[in-house]
Amino acid sequence: METRQESRPLLQTEELGGAAGHKSEQDAYLDKVQNKKLYLATFAAVLGPLSFGFVLGYSSPAIPNLSKISDLRLRLDPTEASWFGSVVTVGAALGGVLGGWVVDRIGRKLSLMLCSMPFIFGFTIIIAAQNIWMLYLGRVLTGLASGVTSLAAPLYISETSHQRIRGTLGSCVQLMVVLGIMGAYIAGLVLDWRWLAVTCSVPPTAMLLFMCFMPETPRFLLSQGKRREAEEALRFLRGPEAPAEWECAQIEGASLEQDSHFQLSDLRDPGIYKPLAVGILMMLFQQFTGINAIMFYAETIFEVAHFKNGDVASVIVAAFQVIFTALAAVIMDRAGRKVLLVVSGVAMAVSTAVFGVYFRLSSPTPTNSSGLEFGSLEPALKDTQLDLSWLALACMGLFIAGFAVGWGPTPWLVMSEIFPTPVRGLASAVCVLTNWSTAFLVTKTFQDLMNLLSSAGTFWLFSVLCALNIVFTVFCVPETKGKTLEQIQAHFKGTG
Template sequence: MDAHNERRRLLDAEEGDDDPTGLTTEQDAYLSKVKNRKLYLATFVSVLGPMSFGFVLGYSSPVIPELSSSSDPRLRLGEAQASWFGSVVTLGAAAGGLLGGWMVEKAGRKLTIMFCSLPFVFGFTAIIAAQNVWMLYVGRMLTGLASGVTSLVVPLYIAEMAHERVRGTLGSCVQLMVVMGIMGVYLAGLFVGWRWLAVCSSVPPTLLMVCMCFMPETPRFLLSRGKRREAEEALRFLRGPDAPVEWECARIEDACDEQGSSFQASDLKDPGVYKPLAIGIMLMAFQQMTGINAIMFYAENIFEQAHFKESDLASVIVGLIQVVFTGVAALVMDRAGRKVLLVISGVAMAISTAAFGVYFYLMYRLHADLSWLALASISVFITGFAVGWGPIPWLVMSEIFPVKARGFASAACVLTNWGMAFVVTKSFQDMMTLLTSAGTFWLFSSMCVLNVIFTAAFVPETKGRTLEQIEASFRGTSRT
């Protein structure tokens, strides 16, 4: 009871007039004493996981053409095998989402990040040692499993560590490192063969496991397990020695007390759970229905089909564009807000995929050399995706769920994302045949229009708000 009364005293001190940024006087005073250096360090270490994930996503693009013309018949990929090589990652990632959802609740965020380095390394080792196509599949499945766990736990880890002033920027670093990994593997693919490319790809997860040993568990997970002293130590590491971390601990503990101890199936009737869950699932579904993974997996093939000379170099250019504009999104995320960037992103992708469809239509009808239109369209698409629908669904997923439901809800979102990724990537070549290339990209364009409508109607703005304030808004209660 004494601890509860002390917590209420600290929280009562928070109440006061809001400043123009939406922060209370107490929040503003607290954040003025925060030092972010070690928070940035912990974020940098954790996003080595998404960088590894980017290596996995980009690996198939330079490797499929090389393996398709391999002189070794045991490793040569036919059209169907190349399709499985690109898409089997998504099956592993879907399983990884389920595994990650269980692990973050049982083992915690830090240990789950450390665990996911192992299947990354084992998977790339299987590819390096591959003597047949099935070993390639096993390696891709293992790296996909690690990618699924990573895509769930790292955004969650960063969101639970970061304070509201920099949470958007740091959360966007997840996607920034993914696209840096993709660009890195595209670039390395210009100079090294597929085995050495796998060797290079195993370096980031190895560094992740070693460096993560020295980083803290998230304060919110520790407090949800009743470990107040360890949570305060973690906050002092992340906020610096001068920040009054007792106030932040009190705020988090109060929210945990309101929610209850653990997630139950009956909690799905709670609007504080089912509303953000529905939004998270739809964001993940729409992200994949834009066609992004199909385009990234088969970037070189798309440029070859578009008769673009030096398609491997074009893929590197696309990767560079993605890195630059994901970096731009990270810089403006906490100023522009999530919702505005999602709408701008969706409009840009709708226009560019429609233009790509027009390109294919004219190319087959008029046999005109319009390869510049193909590169321009895919560049605008990647730019649009990078500033909104790339980083923001993962960021919003990490922000909107209550503590007790984060493992379950995040797993459902990751399963949706990678399940849709599998459907889109596995059926991409079939869609190109059935609907024609033009029709396939016009279908993606219509999906982008739908995601803009969904964003405008249902997605909440979360910038500048604490995780506890976001949770309270879904429950229909108020929290200053």
């Protein structure tokens, strides 16, 4: 308590100086912050999402190789190839649950270091695979690591950043995921599946080495009663000019109001159940946008447009995602989370609606219950399909751009911002589990939806869900731009 009382006048007299009447203590403090080492710590952390992206991208170039390999023990038939691609989501869901427990027990830093091991072991097993089950095991392990990473990396970045650049740095998580996907696609153009696995094991190895030299997050250290270590971490992250003890006192003061042990009865606390509801719904709505459907159709759309090289087409799609995810990272702290989510929702709602029109015009004409056609479009299809291909490409580009600029990175960023420290690991684990489980269900039921509603009907359904995203964002998602984590938590409690 003595240190906290002394830090306030120290900041006011020495740091505010003549600007005391024009700047708040917080602004005066942030003016003294140097971000170089914070950027370094963020770089070390986002090597995890980069590894995650390589895992997601690996199956696309590897499956064609493994489907034609001469070794019958490793050759994948269509069913086995489907499992090879999708079993990652099972491992990731388990990793999300495990990650929630791990980050609260050993910390954010050690969790990232620990999850590098199943990344490395998983790819090593794939490299040394002698049968299909070894390939599956390697994919499950890398999926497990991806699940932990998708939880631990956003938390680490959020808890080490300050409010002026937290949105930009937090958006780098999704940016590195799509960079990893694109990197796997590009490497897959020239490498076979074994050497591609070797390449994919490089980012997690680098993360393990870099994270050795990075600090634990100050908020986790304070939650463990390690105030001196928290101040040292802040000095590393903020530079020598900023009085780290002042920020430490601010965090500590807000933390004193929180019970460090979560109990089920705490779910009655609006400071817990409100952000948890927002986090879960954001993860559900992210998957309900239809992102997997668009990516499923990507290669087909390129073929209709007479772009026959599917591998290069995949690289183009991934590059498009990278460009607009990078744009989101640049403007996140200027435009705000809600604005980007609304813009993203509008772009996706429009593009999926027009996609439905495209498929309605390009598909065989449905019939009613009496067998009568609603209107023959078959003769026109042969003449207009080439002309309509531009519409499909435009819709895909608009959708990917919309998703990348808002609903791709923002749910992960908001998840890392809105939960109180005592439940941050558990609540984030619930959100990650929701995301991966929904992704699995949407992917698994997508063909059933196509059969039930037709291609056009399915995409119109996605358009309606994207419109609901907008309504949900406007009325339920808080704007977290420019706020400390403690101020965000006070908002949910109704005290700030």
